[in-house]
Amino acid sequence: MMLIECPWCGPRDQSEFRCGGEAHIVRPTDSEGMSDAEWADYVFMRKNPKGIHHERWFHAHGCRRWFNMTRDTVSDRILAVYKVGETSPVGDGAAAEAGAEASK
């Protein structure tokens, strides 16, 4: 059992949540000029880091809100929980990614 701190509801059991995969993936603006390889990269290719990872999570059985989480994939420790559109306070370049997301 793992407790996850929902930004709205507070600490809740992991069974109430669903993971939505990597966070801060920015939808391309120049979609008509993209090659197949670039599309494939956007649609399918995801990081699979050993260590710090920024993820989207969904409080599926609670308030049904999406939020972001920074988690260490080695220890499963949750390093930060933050709302959509915010920047992870922990991290390795997440600021740049989140900035790109916010500016689109």
Added chain:
Amino acid sequence: MAEPAATTQTPVRRAALDALGLTAAAPAGAQVTLRALADVCRLNLRLDAGIGAAVAALAAAGWTLPTTAGGVAKAADGRRALWLGPDEWLLLAPLDAREAMLSALGSALAGHHHALVDLTDNYAGIEIAGRPAADVLAKGCPLDLDERAFPSGRVAQSLLGKADMILERRPDGADGVPVYQVTVRRSFARYAWDWLADGALEFGLAVAV
């Protein structure tokens, strides 16, 4: 071909738990009481960004919306507003107030971007009361139901077994026993009832109709 017999077309309401054919039972020593709640009007309210003005308009119409997570705001005539999310509430009232409420809320919210949806028959309500009520719920609910974490006047959405549940802690009963109101989707009514009844067996189960 014979004409079909003329019938009087009257709408028939069937509460979700009617199909169980529940009968009242109060065995000696029963510590947990389950009650099927019919005649509850449930409205779902969503507001968006400019929430403040809409909240003020509702307050003028007698509806105070709780803005802290898990809050419950009471209004007159047994009406309650339950916090479901930062921009989402469940409004509860006696069923006979439904038409009046819909029109009153509709006019109070006119001009504000909102969604007010009548979910009365989308849900089924079960009341569980008794000293071990939290123990029964805790068998299938990961919430912290301790008095300090979940006192009277709190609401939370969580799981009961595999069913989504809106759990509200009601004011304690006359003899100080905790009372909870479980709201599940209509199609989970039998599941939730059976689940609670099974969980309550070891404590002695009474059924109020």
